Amino acid sequence: MAVIVKPAPVVTASDVVRFWKFVDRRGDNECWPWIGGTQFGYGRFKFHKDGKSDRRGSHVISYYLETKVWPIGKCVCHSCDNPSCCNPKHLWAGTDDDNQKDSAKKNRTANGYTRGFYLKHPDRVVRGENIKSSKLTEQQVLSIRKIYSAGGRSQQSIADEFGVDQTIISDVVRRVTWKHV
Numbered sequence: 001m002a003v004i005v006k007p008a009p010v011v012t013a014s015d016v017v018r019f020w021k022f023v024d025r026r027g028d029n030e031c032w033p034w035i036g037g038t039q040f041g042y043g044r045f046k047f048h049k050d051g052k053s054d055r056r057g058s059h060v061i062s063y064y065l066e067t068k069v070w071p072i073g074k075c076v077c078h079s080c081d082n083p084s085c086c087n088p089k090h091l092w093a094g095t096d097d098d099n100q101k102d103s104a105k106k107n108r109t110a111n112g113y114t115r116g117f118y119l120k121h122p123d124r125v126v127r128g129e130n131i132k133s134s135k136l137t138e139q140q141v142l143s144i145r146k147i148y149s150a151g152g153r154s155q156q157s158i159a160d161e162f163g164v165d166q167t168i169i170s171d172v173v174r175r176v177t178w179k180h181v
């Protein structure tokens with residue numbers, strides 16, 4: 001999540017109307033997904049000014065419309081861990097440091113989502129074989145765990161047998177990966 005460096009945009013009444021057209025406003029405490037364009041999962045709202053366009057994070061604009069405070073030098077963070085959410089109740093402004101601590105606390109994964117997000121949105125989880133770079137099949141994962149739990153084989157020798165790196169075997173047997181199998 002980026003620290004806001006640009007000054008506040010000029011938001012006209014028609015911008016406000018246009019903005020909310022891109023937000024699927026649901027129940028008070030539910031996530032309000034952005035239905036316009038996104039980048040890295042975050043909604044992007046385009047302002048038109050002097051023939052140029054100025055794109056801003058839609059969650060940032062939502063926060064701004066609600067609080068009337070432009071959080072320059074800070075990040076607007078999601079308590080719900082859903083990057084596209086624009087429900088002001090789920091947004092808070094913090095320093096980059098706050099955000100990183102929050103992220104670490106929530107165990108954010110490499111693609112920006114957190115475990116909490118996946119718990120709420122199980123359909124968004126990319127599992128085992130669906131991951132393009134996955135080198136193993138579900139069947140192989142089951143075999144690896146069976147071989148390893150039987151004992152007497154090192155992770156390296158199993159790795160050699162399956163033609164993968166030892167770290168992949170380690171992750172499989174510790175269920176860091178392929179948890180659903």
Ligand SMILES: [Zn+2]
Nearest residue numbers: 031080085090
């Ligand atoms: Zn939310």
